[in-house]
Amino acid sequence: MNTQDAAINPRITPGPPDPVGPEVNPFADVDFCELERSLRRPRTLVDLLLSNLVSAMTMLALIPLFSVVLMLLWRGGQRLSLDVFTQLPPAPMEQGGGFGNAILGTLIMVALAALISIPLGILSAVYLAQSRPESPFAGAVRFGAKILTGFPSILAGVFAYGVLVLTFGGYSAIAGGVALSILMLPTIILTAEDAIRMVPAKMRDAAIGMGATPTQTTWMVLLPTAMPGILTGIMLAIARAAGETAPLLFTALFSNYWLFRGGFDLKQPTASLAVLIYNFAGMPFDNQVDLAWVAALVLVLLVLVTNLIGQAFSRRQIHE
Amino acid sequence: MRNTTNAEKLSKARIDTAQRSAKETASNGVVIDCNIDELYYSTFKAVRDTSIPVKKNRITAFIGPSGCGKSTVLRCLNRMNDLVRGFRFKGHVHFRGKDIYHPSVDATAVRRFIGMVFQQPNPFAMSIYNNVAFGLRLNSYKGPVAEKVEDALKRSALWDEVKDKLQKSGLSLSGGQQQRLCIARAIATEPEVLLMDEPCSALDPIATRRIEELMVELKTRYTIAIVTHNLQQAQRVADNTGFLYVDTSDGGRCGYLVEFGESGQIFNDPREQYTKDYIRGEFS
Amino acid sequence: MSDINQISRPPTHSQQVVDTAFRWLCCGFACLSVLMVALIMLEIAKDAVPAIRQYGPGFLAGTTWDPNTGQFGILPEIWGTLYTSFLALLIGTSFGVAAAIFLSEGFLAQAVFQILKAFGLQFHPVLGKLPDRAEVLLKNLIELLAAIPSVVYGLWGLFVIIPLIRPACNWLNLKLGWIPLFGTTLTGPGVLPAVIVLAIMILPTITAISRNALVSVPPKLRMAAYGMGATRWETILAVILPTAARGIAGAVILAFGRALGETMALAMLVGNANRISVSLFSPANTLAALLANNFPEAAKKDVGVLMYAALVLLAITLFVNIIGSIILQKASAGQEGGK
Incomplete structure (x- = not known):
């Protein structure tokens, strides 16, 4: 994880007031402990949740395929x-x-x-x-x-x-x-x-x-x-x-x-x-x-x- | 039965050749006389004032910096430019005294007598044998196809490498072999003229050498026109050389012929300043 | 020029004739193909004319279908067609786009890679290819959904889906019956089973086209977003999906067209009841199912009415399909321009 994004991307966290201001050290208010990946941060959590949701939905979409195939083999295969x-x-x-x-x-x-x-x-x-x-x-x-x-x-x-x-x-x-x-x-x-x-x-x-x-x-x-x-x-x-x-x-x-x-x-x-x-x-x-x-x-x-x-x-x- | 007919045909062909050469000495041995006053792609003027005679059993090279229109001129000689939309030109191209751009002339017919070898080796996705036999089938040749194929492959110095795998795909060969296969394909129908558009630019030096040797051998039977931007190559193989240069004076990029003559003269004693500079490598 | 040598010769006369004839033949066939759509429309319209004269626009608003009394109206069918297609689209789109994202953003390849890495096998000559293989396999499996004939889905819906969902549906009706959506019980065929099967059937279309749109988002945009520290999902939601939005929209509309015209699964599962209801569990009918059920035993005099209904279906699907195609065309043109 990159910490700078928190400072630069205003959509996620409000950044420092003016990044191009002359005397501002852009890293002054960055706590480098934030570099660690943590599920307590909402963006990491959302990321994980969405990934799992999408994976689950894809797998769910395949269930009908397997169900159809199994039913065909089971009910059709008998006769x-x-x-x-x-x-x-x-x-x-x-x-x-x-x-x-x-x-x-x-x-x-x-x-x-x-x-x-x-x-x-x-x-x-x-x-x-x-x-x-x-x-x-x-x-x-x-x-x-x-x-x-x-x-x-x-x-x-x-x-x-x-x-x-x-x-x-x-x-x-x-x-x-x-x-x-x-x-x-x-x-x-x-x-x-x-x-x-x-x-x-x-x-x-x-x-x-x-x-x-x-x-x-x-x-x-x-x-x-x-x-x-x-x-x-x-x-x-x-x-x-x-x-x-x-x-x-x-x-x-x-x-x-x-x-x-x-x-x-x-x-x-x-x-x-x-x-x-x-x-x-x-x-x-x-x-x-x-x-x-x-x-x-x-x-x-x-x-x-x-x-x-x-x-x-x-x-x-x-x-x- | 077939042997006798073939022998007859061959002797007839010899007589034809003899008559033809008689005819050609009269016109100074010029097979293709190309005279381009102005050549356009849509509104873009690509070439002007270029006139090159391609002589029988000689290798004629077109040299010049990239973008000078040498390939364009070459493609005019067998009407390949017809495929480009918006192509038109003023002037004439005479093949054995006949204007190939005359409305009554069929472009496909022209291309059967003036074969072409392209910059990129372009064998068809079929067997080596069928690649070479392609032209024979095109002309619905009734004679012994296998012999012709073998002959063409031998003359293009490829036979020894492929004789055991004639049914393999032409695409399975190496780049240099593919290009020689394309040459074999082009000469199998015994065209009058062979146009070669930078035939070695996609090949390594060893393959290039082989193709050059091949060209020198082939010129005893064919007339060859070659585009190259490798000066040494032109010097090594060409009998005549035309130097084209780009004129940017009126804002466009228009190629024109600066100088044409025997290769020895062009490379050792050029008349024009541009030619001198180019050959000395002062610009490229 | 033919005296030059014995092999090369100009194209013979017959070759030239064949050449010209063949080119005209190709052109003629191409004309025929493009005329096919027009031909179909004309034929159906021609046969529908008597019915249009007789019933006029009131046909579209009528709610009874009774060959005995000669009363015909297709409002319930129009409603059923749009309602089932819309619901199927809701389900199909959410699952289809999810699968497209899953397939295009390398989720599976990454997961397999992680598993292999845990065993230290990620660069194994055979197993190392597994991540990419798995993704291709999954893509093929989803496409396989489209290969199964719709009548087989109908059979499956009849004997698997309906028994499976009936208890849940009736429980919902019991507890939440005051909500119009659950207003009736599911006795057999009905809207919900039809919608579920329809959604499965349009899912591969949505996934395939959406995946194409997602994959063709220029990698530089993705890199730009990652380079700014966006997380994977911030990149997907803020950059990739908006860029591919047009392609996905086209996919959804084409799938809608598919759903509107789908016949067999609906004819088997929707219940063929001439009624207008928002309940998910009530039987209904669609235009395509109406045609499928009535055409085989139609009396000569009723054919015109059915042709009229076919014309309405044609008009709706054609409209939706043309819109979808245009959106997709614009989407791909826009993407090429962006590169």
């Missing part, structure tokens, strides 16, 4: 077996069953969403990264993407409902995929733009200096070099989409049957893990509730693994 991956959802009062169709539905709809949003997102990012950062159009695209990130996911569902379900008269995996793709798009655009911008300018110059056209520069240098970062973004977007429920509630709805029952058809209601959890959680049957917990465990594992893969990619990114 986890091969059956849940292969069987269909049980009817009320029925025992056993699983949610194989929901896993398949989630995978298919996320793949569909990825198919739409990845090309759209990466090419938009290429455009953004090559235009000047301060150009108004690029700014508008970036702002739009940022707004879309904070967009309520249910509105993406409302949009897909209005465009696809109302128009083509039915709930479908396609409508679900479109709704999810809207949620994936901004994440992909923003992370891919960042990744492309992080490619060292000297590499771009080298390609241009050899006479590469802008397209060749993009495909042969920028995208390969930025690939780890772009993949990170894609993985994050997929993880987010896989866990989304709200946009699927009234676009893909739910189904108790396999998607490819009677031919592979994406234009029929489709089950997904997230909607299954929602539906089963509210049912008054223990079997369904148990299955909801197993489904939650599977979903969280799916999301976490995707996230971890994404983070593994991000470590391979090249910086300037």
Whole structure:
């Protein structure tokens, strides 16, 4: 602890009347015993209290995480077996069953969403990264993407409902995929733009200096070099989409049957893990509730693994 | 089958070269004729009255104090300045008699014939092999890529050091090796001219020596223009030297060519007072 | 020029065509992406028009929702949305900013270092890295909170939070029932469980953005404060937090936007009751939960009304999000200028 602060910082203790006065010895009224750290002084005590408060609050904030994980392992782990991956959802009062169709539905709809949003997102990012950062159009695209990130996911569902379900008269995996793709798009655009911008300018110059056209520069240098970062973004977007429920509630709805029952058809209601959890959680049957917990465990594992893969990619990114 | 076609191609190339050199003797062996009256970045006048002929199979060095615009002039020669917003200039740059700034000319095409090695070694984040093969792919080269890569690496004196690790990343090499890799990358496509923008400024003395030896070897096949602020380097390698200086008379910092000539003459018997002072080290 | 040698040649015609086409494609896709927001708004607005004509602004003030009689009003939902989000923001901000401070000011690294020092291991080749590792780990754990799907939080709230808080809530109602906040008993789903889960869900957003703002406070300011003898908390409160205030404000507003639009946890926990009450234990409803519950079995004629409600939600969240983004943009611009 420094004693001078008590003299200099007027907010803490009123200092000597005029520190620049000619004949004043600034240390005249300083008792050097004050150098010792003492909890009796309010500022030390407050410091300690606040530090402990902040530490406690941070730890408290982590309790839900551990609680969720433990509950998933405890309640979900009990019923986890091969059956849940292969069987269909049980009817009320029925025992056993699983949610194989929901896993398949989630995978298919996320793949569909990825198919739409990845090309759209990466090419938009290429455009953004090559235009000047301060150009108004690029700014508008970036702002739009940022707004879309904070967009309520249910509105993406409302949009897909209005465009696809109302128009083509039915709930479908396609409508679900479109709704999810809207949620994936901004994440992909923003992370891919960042990744492309992080490619060292000297590499771009080298390609241009050899006479590469802008397209060749993009495909042969920028995208390969930025690939780890772009993949990170894609993985994050997929993880987010896989866990989304709200946009699927009234676009893909739910189904108790396999998607490819009677031919592979994406234009029929489709089950997904997230909607299954929602539906089963509210049912008054223990079997369904148990299955909801197993489904939650599977979903969280799916999301976490995707996230971890994404983070593994991000470590391979090249910086300037 | 392929061998014969290659042999044919090679003999054709020789004939081409012969015809070309005939053409070039007529124009005094000047490959790039650069004439810059005024060069601006937005409203800032960076260079004026600079005219340098780059001669075939010679090393032409640009020397001068920092900020005199020597890199700017070099970057004009393959239109790298096009990337700088607000760049414009009055004058002309002729490459083999053709104006490269003519509206009908594609800048990317120009850069394929006039390669460039940059101040900072800038290999791509790919394998050594792919770095060198990059230019070949760019030009959709149909011939034997592996041979060309080996040839380029040999000519840039890097082959012995990397032949066992061609699939390793180009970024794993040391600074001097990276720069030689960049030279290999640039010469793999056999460009007409090689522009080098202070290629040794980021390297240690030993690596610098190697690059200098390399330049002297390479000039038998290529035409080289180099920017350097190391006078000894220019003296050691250059056949012709242009000295640029900064004119601050009208308040700006505008570079211009003070003197151009054979290196021997510039370094031993400069005509202009500024050149004398600079070479004697009276200012930097 | 193509006669010069055999390898270098100008870009072929097809390369040039591909180049031009690709650049236009990129531009077109970028346009499409930016139009996406507008497209969504237009689509929802278009479908809402009939309902807007029929019910007009009275829709916003009505308090009944009855498809059988055709009476629709969303005032309770608007109230519920704002009320739950506001409460969640109170909790989420205090914890989120505390965690951001904890993570950015090196509390944990220091604590671990002290522990290691007690054993004389602070420069151990492996254990010596522990302080920094611990901090990164904690940061990742907090971010992990954001990775858990909201429907899982809903499930967890339903089976863990509600049973956990119900005795305490009912005790409060018994003893302090005269305070409007505790005016009713908690029978099952209600405002408080929804708020708790919502707060957990927005906490990572607040922590991540606030931490960024705190970390990017120039070190020279910190040094200046320490150099004058300020204690750690005097430095944090008087120098660092004010400097990072804009970034934190942006974080809070973005989190508010998140909370307003959050659907699943609320649809599962808030109780879906069409009533306006300040009681923490009473069931309520929010706009997003209303949409989630009514859309799947909506009759064709009621879709317009739901679209109207969606439009209101869109307007509220868009407004909040735009404000938040602008504040964050200004904050980062200001900080760059300060460096």
